[in-house]
Amino acid sequence: MTDRPTRTAGLPADPPAAIPAEELRRRALDSLTAARDRTSLLTSCVDDRELTAQHSPLMSPLVWDLAHIGNQEEQWLLRTVGGRDAIRPEIDSVYDAFEHPRSARPTLPLLPPSEARAYAADVRGRVLDIVERTPLHGGGPLLDAGFAFGMIAQHEQQHDETMLITHQLRRGPAALTAPPPPAGDTSGLPSEVLVPAGPFTMGTSTEPWALDNERPAHQRLVPAFLIDTVPVTNGAYLEFIEDGGYTEERWWAPEGWAQIREHNIGAPLFWRREGGQWLRRRFGAVEPVPAQEPVLHVSWYEADAYARWAGRRLPSEEEWEKAARHDPASGRSSRYPWGDEEATPERANLGQRHLQPAPAGSYPEGASPLGVRQLIGDVWEWTSSDFLPYPGFAAFPYREYSEVFFGGAHKVLRGGSFAVDAVACRGTFRNWDLPVRRQIFSGFRTARSADSVITDSVIADSVIADSGTAGSAGSGGA
Structure with a gap:
């Protein structure tokens, strides 16, 4: 491309x-x-x-x-x-x-x-x-x-x-090409960021082209939690594989364990091991799996199993949105992690400009006020949440867009991928799919609940050390 x-x-x-x-x-x-x-x-x-x-x-x-x-x-x-x-x-x-x-x-x-x-x-x-x-x-x-x-x-x-x-x-020779994304750098970044407890505005009532499931804006009270600064990378996921992650039933939800047993799944979709090296197929080309790139083509079950193995969990949908939109300094929720301004090539990997995620640590100009990176673009991120309506939801302009999918069958994904255009991606945008899906451009990041007493050292490591990369929220409403 x-x-x-x-x-x-x-x-x-x-x-x-x-x-x-x-x-x-x-x-x-x-x-x-x-x-x-x-x-x-x-x-x-x-x-x-x-x-x-x-x-x-x-x-x-x-x-x-x-x-x-x-x-x-x-x-x-x-x-x-x-x-x-x-x-x-x-x-x-x-x-x-x-x-x-x-x-x-x-x-x-x-x-x-x-x-x-x-x-x-x-x-x-x-x-x-x-x-x-x-x-x-x-x-x-x-x-x-x-x-x-x-x-x-x-x-x-x-x-x-x-x-x-x-x-x-599709099989066969590559039909699409694109330049590689910019280099990333995680040196100096904390592994996780503390998101303080308190209310925030979730959803929107004023975004003109927001779809019905993003509406209306409402208050959510979210306890303190810590969330990965960047999405889980291929290198980190390889540690899970090499530690027997796909052979240990204890990490898996029962339905997920049944899936990997029935289909003999042992790695993300499109991966294979050859001559002691992990390779992947990407748009017709076979290449080594890049360790610093966010992991791609994993199901919700795989993301959930990795999080359990790592002693963590997937963030809830409200946790993800608070990490992406809430500015503790002003108390408001912005349209994007970096503020209200439009997405640009310096802020996010969107629009099929690159046919792969950017390495972890990319796009410092797209960071949230707390310093969380790559929340928009690169990979759709699985959350722990079922796809449910917000309080006050009203179907518009037709029930089949969202309402018929509500319930426990579908899990919510947030953030967009490199394959989606900015017009269909924002801080309030909600994607959803079945937890078995792997062909989609899906990845994840993990989270954990914060202790009731947060020590000064944790705050320093998780927040202050990254304050220089934080974006600034602009004007406007949620």
Whole structure:
């Protein structure tokens, strides 16, 4: 993949009415364009045979994602927002993600690649006219602050991440390239950071393009805890493997132990041991496992087992968000760990700019006020929490986005990965998946509860030593 910069369209945390309509319009157009550029790159780098093949029963054929993106855009922006007649109503059910599981999608009457491209382009051409003509204030919650356009841009970028997962699963020569991420350095960093006890504002009521499961903002009282300064690395995870982590039942949840026994799992997905060395396959290339890079492609069960082995645990969702957003000095929660300003290449590894996580200790400009690094980008981080609604949750604009997934079946992931764009990643963004999933760009960091009495030495080691790397929160609300 080329190192081509893209423009993203995150919005400031002001009330939507305070954002000028023309600024909203520009950002909506930029977001939709950036998403389509990425989609085009992911679907033009392989031939039609690769686009129509199902590379794993866990994933759709790439051509299904391409037409599904166009169909969702047609249904929401052309028909619902624009009031236009349907272009291809007969394909709505074919590209309904709830009607057809991924494993069954190759059997559907899918549009062939050339037709899927033409359809998506036709929809986009008409949508651009709607963006220019639609009032972005006073038209109801679907239009206020351009929410519908932001929702569709996020949807397409999420499918771009899904398609990148498919590229990782496909066999054959590499189709994508990208420059390596910047070097990291953990020297001088404490291994963990103390997050003091107290309330903080979780979620948001003012982020214009926030999705329903991020809302509303509410207070959470969180006891003091310590959290890893950086995500768990491959080198640290190798210690778990070499200490027999995959052969000791005591570290595993019963369902996780059953999974590794049934499928003979002994390392992260795409790893193999050869000639005394651990190798991994990454987008068609085989390379040594880099010790300083955050571990990737591990399930929730693997993350949980490692944490138990290390005498720690996974952070809860509220602990993760407090570590990422809360500034003890001001008492407020910012949009990102570094403040309210937009993500930049100096702050986070996002947008498929690099096709791998950055080494631990990277992006000091993206650190939280307490000095926690790499909370946004690099890897989605498993938390201990089930995916549940916030107090006062209201489904919007449709139940199937979040509500049908609530419950104990799915675990929450936070922070985003190198594969997701900034428009679909922020301090309040919630991802979720089944705890067995390994093909996703998932990693983790660990935490532990703080003792009731914290000694001066622990505070010095965990907080003061890293104060020089802390980011500063900007203005705005939660």
